[in-house]
Amino acid sequence: MSGKGGQIKETSAQVALAQHAQLLMDDYKQRWLPVQQNLASQIEAEGAPKSWQRTEAKGKASTDSAIQFSQAEGGVEKALANRGAMPGSGRFNTAVTGVGSDQAKSSGLNQMISDQRINQAYTEGLGALTSIGQGQSAQVTNGMREQARDSAMQAQADAQASLANEEGVGGAVGTALGYAGQQGLKAWNAPPAPPIGMGSNPNGMDGTMNNPSAYIGG
Amino acid sequence: MISGTSFLIEETPEILDAVYRSLRHPIARASEIQDLKAQCEARTAMCISCDDGIVVITLRPFGEALELFVLLAVAFRHGAFQRQEAALRNIARDLGAQTIAFEARRTGWGRRLGPQWRRRGSQEFVRYVNER
Numbered sequence: 247m248s249g250k251g252g253q254i255k256e257t258s259a260q261v262a263l264a265q266h267a268q269l270l271m272d273d274y275k276q277r278w279l280p281v282q283q284n285l286a287s288q289i290e291a292e293g294a295p296k297s298w299q300r301t302e303a304k305g306k307a308s309t310d311s312a313i314q315f316s317q318a319e320g321g322v323e324k325a326l327a328n329r330g331a332m333p334g335s336g337r338f339n340t341a342v343t344g345v346g347s348d349q350a351k352s353s354g355l356n357q358m359i360s361d362q363r364i365n366q367a368y369t370e371g372l373g374a375l376t377s378i379g380q381g382q383s384a385q386v387t388n389g390m391r392e393q394a395r396d397s398a399m400q401a402q403a404d405a406q407a408s409l410a411n412e413e414g415v416g417g418a419v420g421t422a423l424g425y426a427g428q429q430g431l432k433a434w435n436a437p438p439a440p441p442i443g444m445g446s447n448p449n450g451m452d453g454t455m456n457n458p459s460a461y462i463g464g
Numbered sequence: 465m466i467s468g469t470s471f472l473i474e475e476t477p478e479i480l481d482a483v484y485r486s487l488r489h490p491i492a493r494a495s496e497i498q499d500l501k502a503q504c505e506a507r508t509a510m511c512i513s514c515d516d517g518i519v520v521i522t523l524r525p526f527g528e529a530l531e532l533f534v535l536l537a538v539a540f541r542h543g544a545f546q547r548q549e550a551a552l553r554n555i556a557r558d559l560g561a562q563t564i565a566f567e568a569r570r571t572g573w574g575r576r577l578g579p580q581w582r583r584r585g586s587q588e589f590v591r592y593v594n595e596r
Contacts (some may be wrong), residue, residue, distance in 0.1 A: 259528075261523055263525035263528070263530070264524065264525050266530075267523040267524055267525060267530050268507070268508065268523075270523055270530070270560050271508070271510060271523050272507060272521075272557055274466075274510075274558065275473060275507070275510065278465070278466045278467070278473060279473055279475070281465075282466070282472055282473060283467055285465075356551065410481065439563055
């Protein structure tokens with residue numbers, strides 16, 4: 247063990263173990279560095295202003311709105327027809343056009359939510375760079391899913407609100423006219439349609455939303 | 465990130481210079497920092513960091529087993545050791561080390577460390593990775 251000058255020489259076993267330790271460290275780096283680098287570049291890419299994630303999310307937001315509002319429009323048409331409003335009549339057209347107007351508002355709102363969600367995912371991703379492996383890494387990719395889900399939920403809620411609103415307006419006019427047929431002009435004193443208590447502010451995009459589902463997520 | 469901890473591997477050890485410059489009362493010498501950088505570049509040591517601080521570790525034989533030895537640790541905020549001790553054990557476990565050790569250059573570590581830590585020699589503390 248001891249050599250000249252008091253120096254302690256390593257045994258062959260110790261040398262082998264030291265080499266083994268070096269290999270283990272190299273292996274460790276080779277295992278983790280690519281994961282670290284991939285995640286970093288993925289998060290960087292997601293945060294870029296024109297990243298495909300943003301584009302895709304915005305596209306999905308518009309599609310969600312279109313699908314939900316198409317269903318709502320069908321619902322309004324059916325409801326109005328059941329109440330005796332014929333397609334092509336003024337009342338029918340007013341109600342259906344109202345749905346289209348709400349769709350435009352919902353689509354804009356959805357795209358805004360999508361962008362906010364991507365920003366949130368990007369910020370979370372930067373944080374998750376230091377917490378991946380603890381199960382929190384899933385949040386990075388979940389952020390993308392959440393924004394899509396939020397947009398879809400917003401579109402659905404807006405479409406339902408629009409359906410209820412336009413159906414209510416059309417229905418109220420129908421009720422009033424029907425009543426008028428029986429009671430003459432007294433029918434104008436019929437009570438107004440009940441207020442709609444959900445959906446985004448129908449008066450425009452002023453940021454005031456009373457739809458709880460708009461805040462779900464994250 | 466690495467080994468399920470909040471640590472990241474520092475790919476370039478130059479960060480150690482910046483960290484060293486920022487210390488008001490460094491307990492390591494500038495020449496030691498250069499030595500650590502050289503070890504990182506030679507891949508015999510690894511520099512890892514997280515929000516709590518930066519650590520330079522190496523894997524070395526101790527007896528017939530491997531030991532994760534902390535060559536340098538700089539805390540960025542209070543409570544870093546308590547928060548990151550388990551993380552270092554995770555990394556040590558992932559590297560195949562049975563023990564984790566460091567050399568204490570400041571006094572008081574004996575009171576701060578848990579009962580799993582034992583003194584080795586005059587300045588070193590060591591604990592088994594898998595001991596709870």
